[in-house]
Amino acid sequence: MLISLAELVDRFGGQLIGNGETKVAGFAPLDNADSSHITFLTNPRLRNEVKRSQAGALIISPKDNQLVGDLFKGSRIVAKNPYAYFAHAAQLFESFKTIPPVQGIHPSAVIDPSAKVAPTASIGPFVTIEAEAEIGENCVIEAGCFIGRKAKVGAGCRFFPRVIFLNECEIGERGVLRPGAVIGCEGFGFANEDGVWVKIPQTGRVIIGNDVQIGANTTIDRGALSDTIIENGVKLDNQIQIGHNCHVGENSAMAGCVGVAGSAIFGKNCTVGGAAMIGGHLTIADRTHITASSVVQSSVTEPGVYSGFYPLAKHQEWEKTAVLVRKLGTMRDRIRELEKTVKALTETEK
Amino acid sequence: MLISLAELVDRFGGQLIGNGETKVAGFAPLDNADSSHITFLTNPRLRNEVKRSQAGALIISPKDNQLVGDLFKGSRIVAKNPYAYFAHAAQLFESFKTIPPVQGIHPSAVIDPSAKVAPTASIGPFVTIEAEAEIGENCVIEAGCFIGRKAKVGAGCRFFPRVIFLNECEIGERGVLRPGAVIGCEGFGFANEDGVWVKIPQTGRVIIGNDVQIGANTTIDRGALSDTIIENGVKLDNQIQIGHNCHVGENSAMAGCVGVAGSAIFGKNCTVGGAAMIGGHLTIADRTHITASSVVQSSVTEPGVYSGFYPLAKHQEWEKTAVLVRKLGTMRDRIRELEKTVKALTETEK
Amino acid sequence: MLISLAELVDRFGGQLIGNGETKVAGFAPLDNADSSHITFLTNPRLRNEVKRSQAGALIISPKDNQLVGDLFKGSRIVAKNPYAYFAHAAQLFESFKTIPPVQGIHPSAVIDPSAKVAPTASIGPFVTIEAEAEIGENCVIEAGCFIGRKAKVGAGCRFFPRVIFLNECEIGERGVLRPGAVIGCEGFGFANEDGVWVKIPQTGRVIIGNDVQIGANTTIDRGALSDTIIENGVKLDNQIQIGHNCHVGENSAMAGCVGVAGSAIFGKNCTVGGAAMIGGHLTIADRTHITASSVVQSSVTEPGVYSGFYPLAKHQEWEKTAVLVRKLGTMRDRIRELEKTVKALTETEK
Incomplete structure (x- = not known):
């Protein structure tokens, strides 16, 4: 489906320079795009590509527009945050292609009679939903997911295949859980008694806010005595491990392979680069940015960018x-x- | 269900100071507890909390009892190892809440006729059990688990949803495998022949002792020629990778995201902190403690605490x-x- | 089943020293083998074991044969690359034990009518295959696998239980995907707009060549705008994370727990040691070898061996x-x- 630049500006704002009737079919990178594509400039190193790009339209920041805008042969949309503009517009293009999920429950699914599944929800093959669990309106629970006893899934959530969401855990609206994610398993709590480990029952839950995304094969442990908390807007990539009783503040994001030991407290708007490791019982200030592969073993009290990994050499x-x-x-x-x-x-x- | 302190002391020992008739409903942390709770003191930094705590009862070590015991307003149980005491008592409280699993085989499960499933075992929906596998008495095999050909699962094991336990592997009694764990997949064995990798068949097994716990999405490779061995009482957290032919000694414990390369030999009573990485073909002495995020690339012959990670900085x-x-x-x-x-x-x- | 040394030499080459009628039943390590076994010498440190070994036959390099060959009491096969010879011969022994998979579709599997499944393929219990997906000849798709819409699986692939292979992704012939692997999930693409993360749709695919092996619980993200590419002959171990738009060149191999951030480009014949971490948007030259636990944060332009991790100490x-x-x-x-x-x-x- 084609969209005119005028319609994009109408929906997402920005200043149009050129022909509002220009129609585009979707996004492509600066150097790959043809006249049917819209593209965007966010990386300063790619400014030289603007002149050569064959794209039909370009999303560009006011500053870059001043520097190189005139070199682009197609039409432009000048926007404060071209990357976010791209994200919104790309979601629009994507929505045209999306096949709407089939509402209702696949006959192979095993649903406890006491579970409440909204009639607009889509439950795939081989899904298990245990007693007293609740699945909200318009949820999509794909093949092989497991929803434990008394778990609550808010409206509009999408669970990709084989997500495990254990008993009593809760997630708000519009959450996305990718394949193989495990939410609410018992954390690593053992008391050592004369060399033998005695299991400490993990009686807390995992409580997740709205608009949270959790990556493939990521694991989040339930709390030991109190709950593990993931606030609104948090984004977690693949293969992350979050220990029991952690608290991740609003809109914080973590890249793949990050490990967070038990009882670590993250502020809001933090970012953690891939494979960084965060020790237990630490507090990380709002707006702290930990670079990839760094090891954090004491609390961070001041916002900023922190690093710590050994430099590579021959x-x-x-x-x-x-x-x-x-x-x-x-x-x-x-x-x-x-x-x-x-x-x-x-x-x-x- | 309420329990009197007298009953706790009767079951788990310790010296009662105060009213044995005091009844408690469960555990809460020192600072959150009210009079219906029992709590415990293990962290010296929390000694100051004892005075303010509203808990009905406190488990405390003899030393801490001398220092701050008198400041606590409720009754006390003085025990040598308050943390282990807490673990045992918490298991008791937990046992009251546990819903007993339904014995028998869910009609959706696919069980080979030659498999032996104990009549007291509970087999969940969408479980696959292949030929000649054996499932012991009182096992709970939850939704979507896969038990391979000739695998043996000892009595009283609990496999959470979607555990994969491959052909010929064995686990002793009372094992707990958390969601997404994969036991017995073929390890990374390839011979390089003029730049092309030739697969080496992995013909060993994974042999696991009694009272072993394995975390969510943890993977343990089967042996190449001989077996991978996990001894009695070992505890492995989430997202750990254990390579082929490793041997983990009795009561050793590893925290989340640890990686152990092939043929590493761990002694007894070792601990490995989160995300530590252990090289292949190493031997680690009994009672070695590797701190989180450390990289071990040569054998450790002497017990002790070892570290090695780059310090964090702005x-x-x-x-x-x-x-x-x-x-x-x-x-x-x-x-x-x-x-x-x-x-x-x-x-x-x- | 027993094989004579003459037959091995007939199939795999090498120079026979001793009795070609000697029959062996399989492989065992130098120090464990008895007269029914064939063994091999690849590690120079084990040269002393040759004299003591009870094996019926030994595969040995020309150089080692000169040094210690005469000390071995059984027959020998002298081969240029004893480890690759072992791999080929072990595959032969393994083939005798392999139980051929049952062709056809298990009645519990849910297959969309528009999917094309070759008649020689074996589809296990609880498998889901979505619309227009294609499964090639002689594929084995084990219990609980999920194959997304329009995905293509080439001939002779084996997917172990619970593999997730998402919509539109493709894999060539003879691929092996181990349990819990997730191919084609959406990568970590978010634009930050005033502190809130806006999802960037991930519209590329994962395209995998022939003879690729992927380990348990490994995750490979689909491309954002273009595709993620895994070339022929690549071997990936367990719990590896490959970000969106990565490109891994022919016959490169990565050990367990490696993380590769988005848009990293690997050359051919590279190796990456366990738990090494590769930053995003980097280019790694052909024949680069990164040792275990190293962190790579800038491109590697020259082949060689690279390291970077903090040394362990008390x-x-x-x-x-x-x-x-x-x-x-x-x-x-x-x-x-x-x-x-x-x-x-x-x-x-x-």
């Missing part, structure tokens, strides 16, 4: 350097010794 | 320091040069 | 060293200061 160099890292104490001692001797020499000199 | 500081780490060789050379010059100067001086 | 030492790492700037300044002073002293001296 393996032979690394071998030499790694030895020196372990000898840093000796190096410091040698510097101290030198300082003493030199000081003595300088004084003799005078 | 990103700008990190950038400067990371450059210096790579220049450590130059720094060492400059120190050497200085030492020579200073030595020469000192000798001239004499 | 925790107390680590604590001291980690402080010094953060003070490297100060140490460098102190060295500079010393150099100045010493230079001044030397000049005075002259």
